[in-house]
Amino acid sequence: MKYIKYFIICCLCFTTNTSFAQSKIRIACIGNSITFGSGLKDRAKESYPAQLQTLLGPGYEVLNFGVSGATMLKKGNKPYWKTPEYEQALKAAANVYFIKLGTNDSKLINRPMMGDYLNDYRDMVSTLAKLQSRPRIILLLPIKAFSDEKFGISGTYLKDSIIPSIQKLAYEENLEVIDLHSVFADKEALLADKIHPNAAGDSFIAKRLYELMAQQTKPTGVAGSIPKLNLPAEKSSFYGYNCFQFKFKGRNAKIVVPKREAAGRPWIWRARFWGHEPQTDIALLERGYHVVYCDVAELFGNAEAIGIWNSFYASLQQLGFAKKAVLEGMSRGGVYIYNWAAANPKKVACIYADNPVLDLKSWPGGKGKGPGSKKEWATFLKDYGYENEAQAVAFAGSPIDKISAIVKGGYPMLHVCGDLDEVVPMAENTLPFAEKIKQAGGNISIIHKPEGKHHPHSLPNPQAIVDFILKATQK
Incomplete structure (x- = not known):
């Protein structure tokens, strides 16, 4: 057990990020139509980034860089990489980046390229990590899709393939990951088209992200980053x-x-x-x-x-x-x-x-x-x-x-x-x-x-x- 004790001590070494001297904490939301607020009556107020802004208050600036139909795949039918919103997200040099991409990657047209999904996602994380703001990067699992056909999106493929890939990346890169899929497991009534949440549904996303930002936590470091650590584990x-x-x-x-x-x-x-x-x-x-x-x-x-x-x-x-x-x-x-x-x-x-x-x-x-x-x-x-x-x-x-x-x-x-x-x-x-x-x-x-x-x-x-x-x- 003494080795396990040493491991925990090493794991709990705190790390800090250097950020720009700015008056507000800037949060950038990268995502697809759900992030954009597609289908909402007033996306400027009802999208989850907008609702998150309201919850966090004036000390924060929450930016919505959602693009309807966007994929994480660089060779997908609509790569987020090629959008103006991606360039704007990079220029924003935010302190925190929420990434919510993967729903559109489940479409049949994109599955032949799925072998690239993990590395494409890793490339985006690497690009964001190199920004001068040294941001906190948080991966969001796609919300549950209650259909395998609407808009070509497959809820089954999301659960069985996309989500495990995101969790694998979170493990390999020691990134935070938030399970929005389970949050919506009992909320089919809030997705009128089986894919996109209404304003009430978006409020659940905003609340979960708010809780994350509001909670007082400290980084545990990169467990296993010390190769000579002699752990019988x-x-x-x-x-x-x-x-x-x-x-x-x-x-x-x-x-x-x-x-x-x-x-x-x-x-x-x-x-x-x-x-x-x-x-x-x-x-x-x-x-x-x-x-x-x-x-x-x-x-x-x-x-x-x-x-x-x-x-x-x-x-x-x-x-x-x-x-x-x-x-x-x-x-x-x-x-x-x-x-x-x-x-x-x-x-x-x-x-x-x-x-x-x-x-x-x-x-x-x-x-x-x-x-x-x-x-x-x-x-x-x-x-x-x-x-x-x-x-x-x-x-x-x-x-x-x-x-x-x-x-x-x-x-x-x-x-x-x-x-x-x-x-x-x-x-x-x-x-x-x-x-x-x-x-x-x-x-x-x-x-x-x-x-x-x-x-x-x-x-x-x-x-x-x-x-x-x-x-x-x-x-």
Whole structure:
């Protein structure tokens, strides 16, 4: 762990940019028709750059360099590179550049050139980085397109090809990247033509960019930029962010580092199913949170699992992480986060649980209406030292049995649950658990998915989850 500590210290070295001495902070918005404000009644006031200007106020100058139909591809059907707006954007020498290009590159006519997309994007970033203003460059993932045909734009191609390319560039060039795609996952009603947002839709973009500009963060530097750093860790991309994987007490562990760190070094601890439905983790990385993981599968939250996590927590404290963790548990991950929280109630900032297992007799035991799992139940018996089924009847080590210990922390809890969960029935897990928590004076809320089953977890747009976490950690 000492090497990991050295890595974090190196990663957190601050960098500063030299900018022109000017009275206002200048922001340039490079993009396509969505940036331009196509289809809006009054684009001068309703486009997201215009709304961002209103939110930021007189200390900022927000410039709109959007071009309808523009592509990032130099050989695309309408290259942004060949427009007057691009020349104007360069001459603006802004302090911040938001780049939102890629939607038109998804058109069938442009796909033969897609092999150039990443390098063309890299060339634009390189050109902007060399400006005398030494700007902060932020990549914007395209908003969700709810069609594969309108205007030739393919929402499927955007998701499967364009967005991964942008995230790859963000990883390779250590650039900030904002996930506007998830922001619009539940906003089809705001896109009358399935592609372009109305004024209300643009306000969501403006608000997200405003939050980014308003948040007090500090650069974490270029992780991995020191080639002689002797780290027993493998570096890879986690949706554009540096993810370091290493061994901790023989277990796989990971730390994902944000591009800019929030005050107090907040973090979210993923219990199980690394990378599954990652939208909440990505949204928190954007906001300066670290994401961590320490695999204790499959110990079902027993004393050994708690001991490993206690040691991992202590190591993270040596690295300066916040004293209170945000705990995230999907499915059986609920057992891990709540059993650890019961043992460490004062080390928890809040809990986000998603279709969580809260009674091991329900799952994997299958002692109620759910199907359970014979294989996992056999593992459970071994983990807790039971020699046979009869001995396990008296088991009282599930989260639902630890209510008094859990509420001692005074932290809020949020459950996101499918009302039709066929694997981990709510009636045997979240519902009785929540009732007991409330009776004990605890703070718990539930987001119901009326038609939801056990999968998929999370929410397509994780904003409600993120708002809950931010409120709990930014007191």
